[in-house]
Amino acid sequence: xxxxxxxxxxxxxxxxxxxxxxxxxxxxxxxxxxxxxxxxxxxxxxxxxxxxxxxxxxxxxxxxxxxxxxxxxxxxxxxxxxxxxxxxxxxxxxxxxxxxxxxxxxxxxxxxxxxxxxxxxxxxxxxxxxxxxxxxxxxxxxxxxxxxxxxxxxxxxxxxxxxxxxxxxxxxxxxxxxxxxxxxxxxxxxxxxxxxxxxxx
Ligand code: HEC
Ligand code: HEC
Numbered sequence: 161x162x163x164x165x166x167x168x169x170x171x172x173x174x175x176x177x178x179x180x181x182x183x184x185x186x187x188x189x190x191x192x193x194x195x196x197x198x199x200x201x202x203x204x205x206x207x208x209x210x211x212x213x214x215x216x217x218x219x220x221x222x223x224x225x226x227x228x229x230x231x232x233x234x235x236x237x238x239x240x241x242x243x244x245x246x247x248x249x250x251x252x253x254x255x256x257x258x259x260x261x262x263x264x265x266x267x268x269x270x271x272x273x274x275x276x277x278x279x280x281x282x283x284x285x286x287x288x289x290x291x292x293x294x295x296x297x298x299x300x301x302x303x304x305x306x307x308x309x310x311x312x313x314x315x316x317x318x319x320x321x322x323x324x325x326x327x328x329x330x331x332x333x334x335x336x337x338x339x340x341x342x343x344x345x346x347x348x349x350x351x352x353x354x355x356x357x358x359x360x361x
Contacts, residue, residue: 195331209328214238225346226337232321239324244319252318272353275305276312
């Protein structure tokens, strides 16, 4: 009974609150709808801001601050002529693999890119094996950290995570302000592999 009374009191209070305030109906015009500022009926009047990627060639650009600790740094230099990344060609690796990076003054890929968290999958004698076990029965396989001789193929498509940036005014203001654990967190080297179990901020 007590509980029921409680519900009744709650309902009564709710009714008071609803009747006590004026409900204003906010309407949004078609011009204001969405991030573009043109009517939905005039596609031809809707022109996106021109994309304005960095023009500085690699070696002459300034690195950009990271969005948060151990976030993938965005590409500060022009990538004209470096794309597409194909199965047989990845120009990013030419400068960013550790053995090359020092020579061209590029940031080397971090240790995390030379390791893999995926189960080691191999094609052996016509069969797929995960961690040495036939793929047909993989349920009990635990994912281990595998060191790689070179770049982990999990990282081959650099631009899935690292992208050039256009300097357009943002459509929506960014309210997020990151906290870095060290003073060099925004522009210093990344160390995800070392702090993996501490989490990111
Ligand atoms: C000709 C060598 C060269 C090539 C090719 C190249 N880069 Fe770079 N990259 C650099 C250099 C040098 C820097 C350091 C900034 C500078 O001096 O311009 C840099 C900086 C970066 C950074 C920022 C690193 C940081 O510390 O914040 C990222 C990310 C990056 N490049 C990704 C790429 C990707 C992805 C590709 C392929 C699309 C690529 N780069 C191709 C030389 C290169
Ligand atoms: C799956 C996403 C992903 C892919 C693919 C990827 N990266 Fe990264 N990259 C990251 C993240 C996240 C970090 C920062 C954290 C870390 O791993 O240390 C990073 C860091 C870097 C850094 C900064 C290193 C430092 O010490 O500051 C460079 C340079 C870089 N990556 C280059 C590359 C290149 C070149 C490729 C392609 C060969 C590539 N990355 C592919 C996610 C990725």
